[in-house]
Amino acid sequence: MSSVNDHALVEGFDLTVSGGVGTLVLSRPAKRNALSREMWLALPDIMAAIDADPGIEVLILTGAGGHFSAGSDIGDLDVPLADFWAANAEAEEALAAVDVPTIAAIEGNCVGGGTELAAACDVRIAAPGTIYGVTAAKLGLVYPPGPTRRLAGIIGDAWATYFLLTAEIIDFDQALNLGFIHRVSDTPLDTAREMAATIAGRxxxxxxxxxxxxxxxxxxxxxxxxxxxxxxxxxxxxxxxxxxxxxxxxxxxxxxxxx
Incomplete structure (x- = not known):
C-alpha cells in the first residue's frame, strides 16, 4: 500500500491507494474523528483530486481509532450560519457528486455530520454496535438543505423528520431496519476492500x-x-x-x- 502525497490533504485526513482502491481516513481519534472547519473546507478539493485520479477506481471513507466520525468539531461551530452551511453542504455535496464509486466503512460513532457523510457515500458497510443520529436540535444548528434532503431520500421523510426534531441517537439495529446500512460486517474496512475489488471489476x-x-x-x-x-x-x-x-x-x- 502506497501513500498518496499529491492530493490537497490537511491535518485530520490520511489517504492511501492500493490496487486501484483509495482509502480516505478521518484521523482525529482523540475527538472521535470530528471534522475541524479546516477539514470541511478542504474536502471539496480533496474529492475533486481523487475523482480526477485515474489510479483510484473506488474510494473507501472510514475513520481511525474505532469510530467513523462524531461530525463537526463543536468548538468550530461559532461561525455565521451561512458559513456553516457553505462549508458543510459543499463538502458533503462534493462527496456525493463524484463519479468514483464510494463506500463508507463504519465503526463506533457515526453521528451528526458523520451520519451525513456516510449518507453521501454510495454504499454503507457497518459493524454491529455502531450508533447514528442527526443531533442539530441539541446544539441549535440548522442543517443545510442538501444533506437534509439526502438523508430523507435514504430513510424517508417521516423518519428524517423524526430524527431532526428529536435529535435522538439510534442504534445499529434501527439504522439497519431503516435501510441506512447496506451490509453488516464485524470488520467493515476489510469487507469494504473486498466490495471495492468487486466494484472495480464492473x-x-x-x-x-x-x-x-x-x-x-x-x-x-x-x-x-x-x-x-x-x-x-x-x-x-x-x-x-x-x-x-x-x-x-x-x-x-x-x-x-x-x-
Missing part, C-alpha cells in the same frame, strides 16, 4: 452512467454518438465474458464520460 460505463442519472442528469445516447459507441464496445466485451464464463475486460474509464 463496467465503469454502467457505473458512471448510473451515478449521473441518479444525480438527475439525462444522458442523450444520440448526442455526438460517443455514448452509443462506448455502449457498443463495452457490451461486446460483456457478452464475450458472459459466454466464456470469464470476467469481462472492460476498457471504458469514468474519465471517458463526456458531460
Amino acid at each position: 463496467s465503469a460505463l454502467s457505473q458512471t452512467g448510473a451515478k449521473r442519472i441518479l444525480r438527475g442528469e439525462d444522458p442523450d445516447p444520440a448526442a455526438g454518438g460517443w455514448l452509443a459507441e462506448a455502449y457498443a464496445s463495452e457490451i461486446v466485451r460483456g457478452q464475450e465474458g458472459f459466454f466464456a464464463k470469464q470476467p469481462p475486460e472492460f476498457t471504458f474509464a469514468r474519465h471517458d464520460w463526456r458531460s
Whole structure:
C-alpha cells in the first residue's frame, strides 16, 4: 500500500491507494474523528483530486481509532450560519457528486455530520454496535438543505423528520431496519476492500452512467454518438465474458464520460 502525497490533504485526513482502491481516513481519534472547519473546507478539493485520479477506481471513507466520525468539531461551530452551511453542504455535496464509486466503512460513532457523510457515500458497510443520529436540535444548528434532503431520500421523510426534531441517537439495529446500512460486517474496512475489488471489476460505463442519472442528469445516447459507441464496445466485451464464463475486460474509464 502506497501513500498518496499529491492530493490537497490537511491535518485530520490520511489517504492511501492500493490496487486501484483509495482509502480516505478521518484521523482525529482523540475527538472521535470530528471534522475541524479546516477539514470541511478542504474536502471539496480533496474529492475533486481523487475523482480526477485515474489510479483510484473506488474510494473507501472510514475513520481511525474505532469510530467513523462524531461530525463537526463543536468548538468550530461559532461561525455565521451561512458559513456553516457553505462549508458543510459543499463538502458533503462534493462527496456525493463524484463519479468514483464510494463506500463508507463504519465503526463506533457515526453521528451528526458523520451520519451525513456516510449518507453521501454510495454504499454503507457497518459493524454491529455502531450508533447514528442527526443531533442539530441539541446544539441549535440548522442543517443545510442538501444533506437534509439526502438523508430523507435514504430513510424517508417521516423518519428524517423524526430524527431532526428529536435529535435522538439510534442504534445499529434501527439504522439497519431503516435501510441506512447496506451490509453488516464485524470488520467493515476489510469487507469494504473486498466490495471495492468487486466494484472495480464492473463496467465503469454502467457505473458512471448510473451515478449521473441518479444525480438527475439525462444522458442523450444520440448526442455526438460517443455514448452509443462506448455502449457498443463495452457490451461486446460483456457478452464475450458472459459466454466464456470469464470476467469481462472492460476498457471504458469514468474519465471517458463526456458531460
